[in-house]
Amino acid sequence: MQSTKVPITVAVGDGIGPEIMTQTLRILEAAGAALAPEFIEVGEQVYLAGHASGIGPEAWDSLRRTGVLLKAPITTPLGGGYKSLNVTLRKTLGLYANVRPTRSLYPAVFTRHPDLDIVIVRENEEDLYAGIEHQQTPEVVQCLKLVSRPGCEKIVRYAFEYARKHGRKHVTCMTKDNIMKLTDGLFHKVFMEIGQEYPDLGQDHQIIDIGTARLADTPERYDVIVTLNLYGDIISDVVAQIAGSVGLAGSSNIGDQGALFEAIHGSAPDIAGRGIANPSGLLQAAVLMLVHLGQHDVAARVHNAWLCALEDGLHTADIYRPETSAVKVSTEGFADAVIERLGRMPQQLAPFKAGEAAETSRPAARATAAYERPVVAQQLVGSDLFVCWSGFDPNELGGQLVRLAGPDMKLKLITNRGVKVYPNGHDETFCTDHWRCRFVAANATAATATEVGYTPVQFGQVLDLQRRLTEAGVMVIKTENLYLMDGQRAFSLGQGE
Numbered sequence: 001m002q003s004t005k006v007p008i009t010v011a012v013g014d015g016i017g018p019e020i021m022t023q024t025l026r027i028l029e030a031a032g033a034a035l036a037p038e039f040i041e042v043g044e045q046v047y048l049a050g051h052a053s054g055i056g057p058e059a060w061d062s063l064r065r066t067g068v069l070l071k072a073p074i075t076t077p078l079g080g081g082y083k084s085l086n087v088t089l090r091k092t093l094g095l096y097a098n099v100r101p102t103r104s105l106y107p108a109v110f111t112r113h114p115d116l117d118i119v120i121v122r123e124n125e126e127d128l129y130a131g132i133e134h135q136q137t138p139e140v141v142q143c144l145k146l147v148s149r150p151g152c153e154k155i156v157r158y159a160f161e162y163a164r165k166h167g168r169k170h171v172t173c174m175t176k177d178n179i180m181k182l183t184d185g186l187f188h189k190v191f192m193e194i195g196q197e198y199p200d201l202g203q204d205h206q207i208i209d210i211g212t213a214r215l216a217d218t219p220e221r222y223d224v225i226v227t228l229n230l231y232g233d234i235i236s237d238v239v240a241q242i243a244g245s246v247g248l249a250g251s252s253n254i255g256d257q258g259a260l261f262e263a264i265h266g267s268a269p270d271i272a273g274r275g276i277a278n279p280s281g282l283l284q285a286a287v288l289m290l291v292h293l294g295q296h297d298v299a300a301r302v303h304n305a306w307l308c309a310l311e312d313g314l315h316t317a318d319i320y321r322p323e324t325s326a327v328k329v330s331t332e333g334f335a336d337a338v339i340e341r342l343g344r345m346p347q348q349l350a351p352f353k354a355g356e357a358a359e360t361s362r363p364a365a366r367a368t369a370a371y372e373r374p375v376v377a378q379q380l381v382g383s384d385l386f387v388c389w390s391g392f393d394p395n396e397l398g399g400q401l402v403r404l405a406g407p408d409m410k411l412k413l414i415t416n417r418g419v420k421v422y423p424n425g426h427d428e429t430f431c432t433d434h435w436r437c438r439f440v441a442a443n444a445t446a447a448t449a450t451e452v453g454y455t456p457v458q459f460g461q462v463l464d465l466q467r468r469l470t471e472a473g474v475m476v477i478k479t480e481n482l483y484l485m486d487g488q489r490a491f492s493l494g495q496g497e
């Protein structure tokens, strides 16, 4: 057994956090984990003390020193001024892969899906979790969904490498690229590209809505799933819950420089302070951490004792069922049961094998290969000017903008919440005060147009257009320039365009 204690950073969290962390640390100590915890304060109290991101400078120092954080759930106070600490930690530390394994514990824990054994690899830094939101007009707010090629490549490669290294057979990609053709489309495209390097693994793509439905119905059909941040967040709760309880699953957040281990659930304020929370999710996260630190024997002792306690029917309230449980235990009672069983092997459930390569979480070297920026010819062909206008008739706005557009630019169309309303809109379409007005080159001819039919414009022409509109009292609240990338249209068409 390892004698040198490894420094780790520990955050006890909010709500049920301190209860489950205390019991998790008791179990780790009793199992002989060689750990030297450094406690940091993060979360609700830190927010309320004035740190908008929920973490102070000393906590960052500890994290940089240890590179490993065991974290209980945090409550993000409601209200506009606070940023999610979880998201800040993941992004600041570059923890791009959120790995969420869930395996059925049947018959010890009731589930309708005894053969469920799924690993969700969730992209952890991008998507709507960039948290870039703006109120643009009195009626309309916006959240930017950012998806990058390097972000997709890192997570997709991580998922394939993980599957190969862990003896998994199949990787399913889930996106909504039938609607979000550029963002989710990029994720899918990168999956198809990188998948070619892994012919030994089965691969498929499913649209996230039917994928989630199938996952909830026949989860035994799935093996490894790789998906974008928001979808991964949602489907991992679905999978954990149908396996028995959201309180059972742990996760690792892995980056090139550090790692964060946590339960997948939140701070459960509805049961906080009552001593009834299930500490299993955090304990599972701690097992993943021990493996990450190379303490495989201790990880196995803890995991197997945990399985024994579940097999013996010592269940916290969230998984208690008269038909499968013997005793309803408290958080502390469950930890006592695990500690009493250290050194024992489970009889029915598959034991954890020490040193199993299949459980290591470190990124494969190939997953983090140096990234080269692509060289792409980017050509300006127009601009979407988003306008705040309180009128209702798109033809009135359209008429005004047609008059203001020239001489270099012309109004191509106006959409409202993505649907074309000018020219030739439908009377039935409901319009808000947020209008996307698409301008392209005026006097475009076959001779000036590119192969895809757009004529290049100068940036100065777009600026002149904005100035004309603004001086005429039109409120331009945002612009998105329209580009061709290597000659291809790199923006979506309006619905009905």
Ligand code: NAD
Binding pocket: 016, 072, 073, 074, 075, 076, 077, 086, 246, 247, 248, 262, 263, 264, 265, 266, 267, 268, 269, 270, 271, 276, 277, 278, 279, 280, 281, 318
């Ligand atoms: P939640 O996961 O805290 O709770 C959902 C339900 O599951 C509740 O009924 C709760 O009692 C139950 N539950 C959760 N964990 C349990 C456990 N270990 N044992 C028994 N039952 C358990 O989700 P929520 O209520 O939506 O969120 C509460 C707070 O947690 C929010 O402030 C949210 O921002 C935060 N949150 C934090 C994290 C994190 O720190 N990683 C993740 C999700 C949510």
